[in-house]
Amino acid sequence: MHDVAWVVGVVVTVVLVGTYVTWLAARLDRLHLRAAAARRALESQLVRRAAAAAVLAEQSDSPQDDLYLAARGALDTPGGDREAAENDLSRRLRELDVAAAKAEPALVEAVEAAGRRVVLARQVHSDSVRDALALREHQLVRWLGLARRHTRPAYFDIDV
Amino acid sequence: MRIGIVCPYSLDVPGGVQLHVRDLAETLIGLGHSVSVLAPAEEEAELPDYVVPAGRAVAVPYNGSVARLSFGPISLARVRRWLSTGRFDVLHVHEPVTPSLSLLAVMLADGPVVATFHTAMGRSKAMAAAQPALQLVLERITGRIAVSDLARRVQVEHLGGGGVEIPNGVAVAKFAHAEPLPGWPGEGGAVGFLGRFTEPRKGFAILVDALDRIVADRPGLRLLLAGPSDLAEVALPDRVRERLTFLGKVSEADKARMLRSVDLYIAPNTGGESFGMILTEAMAAGTPVVAADLDAFRRVLDGGQAGALFPNGDSAALARTISTLLDDPAARRRLADRAGAVVGEFDWPVVARRVLEVYATAIDASPDLSESARASRDFDEYMPGEGVEL
Numbered sequence: 219m220h221d222v223a224w225v226v227g228v229v230v231t232v233v234l235v236g237t238y239v240t241w242l243a244a245r246l247d248r249l250h251l252r253a254a255a256a257r258r259a260l261e262s263q264l265v266r267r268a269a270a271a272a273v274l275a276e277q278s279d280s281p282q283d284d285l286y287l288a289a290r291g292a293l294d295t296p297g298g299d300r301e302a303a304e305n306d307l308s309r310r311l312r313e314l315d316v317a318a319a320k321a322e323p324a325l326v327e328a329v330e331a332a333g334r335r336v337v338l339a340r341q342v343h344s345d346s347v348r349d350a351l352a353l354r355e356h357q358l359v360r361w362l363g364l365a366r367r368h369t370r371p372a373y374f375d376i377d378v
Numbered sequence: 379m380r381i382g383i384v385c386p387y388s389l390d391v392p393g394g395v396q397l398h399v400r401d402l403a404e405t406l407i408g409l410g411h412s413v414s415v416l417a418p419a420e421e422e423a424e425l426p427d428y429v430v431p432a433g434r435a436v437a438v439p440y441n442g443s444v445a446r447l448s449f450g451p452i453s454l455a456r457v458r459r460w461l462s463t464g465r466f467d468v469l470h471v472h473e474p475v476t477p478s479l480s481l482l483a484v485m486l487a488d489g490p491v492v493a494t495f496h497t498a499m500g501r502s503k504a505m506a507a508a509q510p511a512l513q514l515v516l517e518r519i520t521g522r523i524a525v526s527d528l529a530r531r532v533q534v535e536h537l538g539g540g541g542v543e544i545p546n547g548v549a550v551a552k553f554a555h556a557e558p559l560p561g562w563p564g565e566g567g568a569v570g571f572l573g574r575f576t577e578p579r580k581g582f583a584i585l586v587d588a589l590d591r592i593v594a595d596r597p598g599l600r601l602l603l604a605g606p607s608d609l610a611e612v613a614l615p616d617r618v619r620e621r622l623t624f625l626g627k628v629s630e631a632d633k634a635r636m637l638r639s640v641d642l643y644i645a646p647n648t649g650g651e652s653f654g655m656i657l658t659e660a661m662a663a664g665t666p667v668v669a670a671d672l673d674a675f676r677r678v679l680d681g682g683q684a685g686a687l688f689p690n691g692d693s694a695a696l697a698r699t700i701s702t703l704l705d706d707p708a709a710r711r712r713l714a715d716r717a718g719a720v721v722g723e724f725d726w727p728v729v730a731r732r733v734l735e736v737y738a739t740a741i742d743a744s745p746d747l748s749e750s751a752r753a754s755r756d757f758d759e760y761m762p763g764e765g766v767e768l
Contacts, residue, residue, distance in 0.1 A: 248745075249517060255745035256520075262742070331735075338739040341542060342520055346743070349517040 242356070243364050249350040253371040256343040260374060263339040264304055267332035268292040271311060274329050278321040285310045304376045336378050347371045379737065381406060382466035384457075385417040386478030389429060394546075394655065395472055395496050397630070398525070401549055403428055405730040416460050416479060418453075432456045432479055457482045468492060468737045474519065475512055484518050490744035492521040492736055495530075495541065521740035523733065526674070542736065546655050547729035550721060553634045553662035559602075562639035566598010567704040570640035570665070572633065572656055576607040581646030581670060587693035588646075589618050592701055599704070602640050604628045637663035641710065642703055645669035648691055654678050657685065658724045661717035666710045668699050684717040 268289045275286035288303075288310040295303035311333065354365045385399040396417075403413045407428060419431035433452055457479060461469070466489060471480035474493045484491055522541035524530035530543050562568055569589070575582035585601075593599055594617070601618070603609075604625040614622070628636055637643060643660035647670055657678050660667050667685035669675040679685035686703060688695040703710055722728065 251745040252517075252520075252743075256743040259739070259743035263739075334732075334735060335739060338521070338542060338736055339743065341522075342739055342743045345522065346520075349513075352513070 239358070239362065239364075242358060246350075246353055246359060246364055246368070249346070249353055250368040250371065253343070253346040253350045256339070256346040257371070257374070260336070260339040260343045263332065263335045265293065267329070267336050268307060270325070270328045270332045271307060274321050274325045277325055282314070285314060301374065301376050304378075308376065308378050333378065340374065340376065340378060343374055347373050379411055379467040379741075380465060381411055381413045381737070382461070382464045382469045382483075383413060383415045384469070384471040384480045384483045385415060386471075386473050386476060386480045387418070389415075389417045389419055389425060392630075398494075398496070398546055399472060400426070401547055401726050402730060402733065405547070405726040406734075409727065409730060409734075411734075414460070414464050414466075416457065416483070418479060430460055432460070453479055454482055454486075458486055461486055468741055470494070470733075470737070471519075472496065474515055481515060484515050487518070490521075490737075490740040491519045492523065492733075492740050493519045494523040494525065494544075496525050520743055521736040523736055527677075544729060544732050544736070545724055546658070547726035548655075548658045548662045548721060548724045550662040550725040552630075553637060553659055554664060556631070556634035556638045556663065558639040559635055562602065563641045564598065564600060566596060566600065567642075568600045568602055568640040569642045569644050569700060570602045570604075570636060570660075571644050571646075572604045572628070572636065574607050575603065575605045576611045579648050579650045581648045581691075582612065584646040584648070584670075584691060584693045584696060585644050586612075586614060586618055588696040588700060589621070590615050591694065591697040593617050593621055596701075596704070602636060604633070604636050633659070634663060637665050640665060642700060643667045644696070644700070645675060646693075646696060647672060647675070658721055661685070661714075661721040662724075664714050664718065666703065666713040667717065668696065668703065678720075680716065680720050683713075684720040685713055 272286055272289035272293070275282035275289060288307040291303045292300075292307040311329065350371050353359060354370070359365055383399055383403055385396060387393055387396055389396050389400065399415060399417070403415050404426075406413050413428050415426075415429045416432050417429055418433060419425055419429065420434055425431060433456060461483065468490045469483060469487045470492045471483050472494045473496055474480040474484050475495075480493075484493070523544050524541045525544065525546050527543055530541050569585075571582060571585055573580045573582075589599070589601060599621060601622045602625070603622060604627070606627040609624055625632065625636060637660050643656075643663075643665045645654065645657055645660075645667060647654075649672065654669075654672075654674050657667055657669060657675060661678075661684065667679060669679060669685055669687055670690040671682075671687040672690060675685075676682070676687060679687060686699050688699045703713075
């Protein structure tokens with residue numbers, strides 16, 4: 219009788235712990251998927267902004283070589299230097315004298331709209347990275363090595 | 379795009395969040411989107427046709443006032459049904475961290491979720507205790523919007539996370555064309571005040587004191603007062619009382635008429651205003667504003683260009699400002715003109731376009747759309763600058 223109670227107790231405990239760990243692993247998967255999707259969305263907004271800036275630089279009545287080079291740089295720079303290239307483009311866009319560039323208002327508006335979308339996408343990305351990193355620090359996640367299957371998400375540190 | 383909006387409070391009860399949800403929904407519909415609003419309401423209540431009632435709300439004391447909320451198994455079933463029949467491209471919930479329909483919708487949704495935080499609410503202790511549970515809600519939200527800098531700061535400090543600040547909108551046209559009340563503003567000058575005038579931080583006593591200083595020199599000066607408080611609870615000198623017209627609690631339509639009926643709108647608040655909605659409404663009505671120099675008011679009034687500022691709490695300075703402006707119609711017109719330009723950026727269609735940009739961002743960043751599903755959708759629908767009319 220005593221033994222049966224023991225067995226039942228152990229089985230119930232194992233089932234509860236198992237359910238919790240499964241739920242935790244699913245949550246971890248979801249947060250990593252989310253961070254990865256946010257990263258892709260941010261990168262595509264950055265490409266869109268650089269493309270809009272390049273078009274603006276080319277079509278302005280006065281030459282905007284610096285802006286064009288910065289936009290090309292943002293489009294062409296891979297990997298780790300990307301943040302610096304994007305920051306350079308942000309700076310050029312801030313310094314851009316819209317009146318002096320004599321560009322079509324539609325082109326300026328396209329760059330501004332793309333800039334706003336970059337700000338939003340960066341915010342969403344930072345939020346999702348922070349959520350994923352926080353769960354990676356969870357005691358049980360660390361003990362069981364649940365996060366090993368996922369690449370550690372990183373903040374994309376740009377100034378926009 | 380197909381947009382599902384959840385309002386946690388009954389739409390048949392007046393309130394800031396409810397008004398925001400209605401105006402936003404109607405603006406988005408006006409821009410050609412398909413919108414459904416889920417809100418607590420009696421089945422027989424008269425509601426706009428875009429509203430889906432989610433059953434009766436229960437009154438719950440919350441954060442110093444009474445909130446009417448829906449929460450429980452019946453609400454849960456209704457939220458689930460609304461989500462599955464709506465097939466929304468994006469779900470937009472308001473005030474998601476209160477126990478409400480909004481919270482249920484966030485937990486049940488599997489598509490992109492955007493949330494708007496309205497109030498700068500919550501004691502940090504309660505927030506800290508609930509943090510692990512709140513985190514489960516927050517990590518399902520992709521895009522976060524705060525209606526004021528204060529609401530955004532609360533999010534950063536207590537909920538861990540950023541969020542974009544998009545101000546409350548104002549239906550400028552409704553205010554700009556309202557009919558003034560008969561006989562107002564009149565020859566001798568009229569000033570207005572609207573709000574819970576028994577609350578000390580609304581600063582009504584400062585206005586009364588300022589008027590007490592100038593009524594003797596201005597026989598025609600009148601005060602138009604509206605608000606959901608009891609006039610018997612405030613101290614009024616007789617000479618101010620005899621100049622007072624009290625409207626009681628006013629509807630949205632009467633609020634617009636009231637604001638159009640005065641020469642100056644006075645906002646003597648001593649603190650606690652996170653945004654200053656009433657200021658933008660007075661500005662939309664074309665009425666010059668005189669406000670205390672709180673940070674929030676200073677920002678809305680463009681540093682004093684779009685409305686006069688006086689030192690917070692200084693009734694003598696307020697009295698001087700009122701006198702000067704009542705005697706100078708040209709100065710009043712200058713303030714009103716500048717205010718008209720500033721308030722344009724708070725106009726609902728402008729604000730709604732910014733909200734749509736957040737929707738588009740959340741949809742883009744949502745992992746639930748597989749690459750093939752993403753491609754098969756009408757791409758142009760989401761992408762501003764690429765064909766979408768946001």
